[in-house]
Amino acid sequence: xxxxxxxxxxxxxxxxxxxxxxxxxxxxxxxxxxxxxxxxxxxxxxxxxxxxxxxxxxxxxxxxxxxxxxxxxxxxxxxxxxxxxxxxxxxxxxxxxxxxxxxxxxxxxxxxxxxxxxxxxxxxxxxxxxxxxxxxxxxxxxxxxxxxxxxxxxxxxxxxxxxxxxxxxxxxxxxxxxxxxxxxxxxxxxxxxxxxxxxxxxxxxxxxxxxxxxxxxxxxxxxxxxxxxxxxxxxxxxxxxxxxxxxxxxxxxxxxxxxxxxxxxxxxxxxxxxxxxxxxxxxxxxxxxxx
Numbered sequence: 001x002x003x004x005x006x007x008x009x010x011x012x013x014x015x016x017x018x019x020x021x022x023x024x025x026x027x028x029x030x031x032x033x034x035x036x037x038x039x040x041x042x043x044x045x046x047x048x049x050x051x052x053x054x055x056x057x058x059x060x061x062x063x064x065x066x067x068x069x070x071x072x073x074x075x076x077x078x079x080x081x082x083x084x085x086x087x088x089x090x091x092x093x094x095x096x097x098x099x100x101x102x103x104x105x106x107x108x109x110x111x112x113x114x115x116x117x118x119x120x121x122x123x124x125x126x127x128x129x130x131x132x133x134x135x136x137x138x139x140x141x142x143x144x145x146x147x148x149x150x151x152x153x154x155x156x157x158x159x160x161x162x163x164x165x166x167x168x169x170x171x172x173x174x175x176x177x178x179x180x181x182x183x184x185x186x187x188x189x190x191x192x193x194x195x196x197x198x199x200x201x202x203x204x205x206x207x208x209x210x211x212x213x214x215x216x217x218x219x220x221x222x223x224x225x226x227x228x229x230x231x232x233x234x235x236x237x238x239x240x241x242x243x244x245x246x247x248x249x250x251x252x253x254x255x256x257x258x259x260x261x262x263x264x265x266x267x268x269x270x271x272x273x274x275x276x277x278x279x280x281x282x283x284x285x286x287x288x289x290x291x
Contacts, residue, residue: 002026023176028098034069035076045095045116045206046075046129049109053127058101068126075129079116092215093117093131096171097206115206117216121243123266130244132219134290137260139240140248147277148233152254155227162200162224163189165217171208181213184221200224219289228284229264233271238278242266246285260285 004024008015031051032039042048050072052059079093093116099108113120117132155161164185170178183199190197202220207213241247243266248258261282268278 002028025172025176033076035073043091043094043096044076044079045093045112045118046072046079046131048095049112049120049129052105052108052112060105062127066126068128071126071128071130075116075118075131078131078133090211092133093212094208095206096208111205114202114204114216115212117219119244123242128242128244132216132223132290134287135246137246137248139237140250140258141234141237142250143252145234145237146232147235147271147275148279150230150232150251150254152228152230156224158198160224161193161227162198162221163193164197164199165202165221166199167202167204167213167217169204169207169210169213173209181210181217184214184217186221186225189221189225222289223285226284226286226289229281230261231279231281233277233279236276236278238266238280239268241280247282249282260287 002024004022006022008019027041029051030039030041031044031047032054033042033044033047034050050067053062053067054064055061080091095112095115097111097115099111109120119130121128164183166180166183168178168180170176173179185197200220202217204213204216207216241263243263245263247261247263249256249261250258262285263280264283265281266278267280268276271277
């Protein structure tokens, strides 16, 4: 929690309109990094989220035992470098913004997650996080794994579809004033939508440069065009996956052969006279989304 102590020496010629408004660029709280065991300042979104989850003064106050450190280490590495596996280069995602300690945790976490286009979830007693990047499929499923019919949604409704992303950010380039980043669009998407531009307005309160803003907007745009989604119940092989994982689906009737899907939701329970099943919602995904 930062504060300033300022002294002005009064001069009527210098301050004809009274005291000036004062601004400052600051570094925030030091956070723990499980990769090296050090506590230091960082603008890594994964480390900032981990700090908020475990902080007892203004965060969720969770025990570190309820944090999946491996997931946060992987996420922190992805955020720190543009190329993955780790290579020297620009940081892929950073978290630079401020919030009030009385902020709603849900809103705050969503704002920070926007800086890395990521997911945060709680499963099997652990908090886990995943930034926007491509991961290989962890398992392949076919018709033998299904325990129910498939409910397919081939396209978004018109109100959820867009082919252009506008948004705002602020940082040193804009003298810390809220500024629009150049729109991100795809001419092929506009053509597919009958030539009618449909825009998503996106606020990035924890992103402080145009490069990252457009990177996140581009991923949001490409991800939205992966519209095929389906729900089904699976057998116990689905215990190998969790939210955020990518899987391959083969279904002869639907014409899918090792088609890539991302696990959007994952639940399990007893069905049909004590048959243990895993119900998943999956959405198509492609490596090109994250190019």
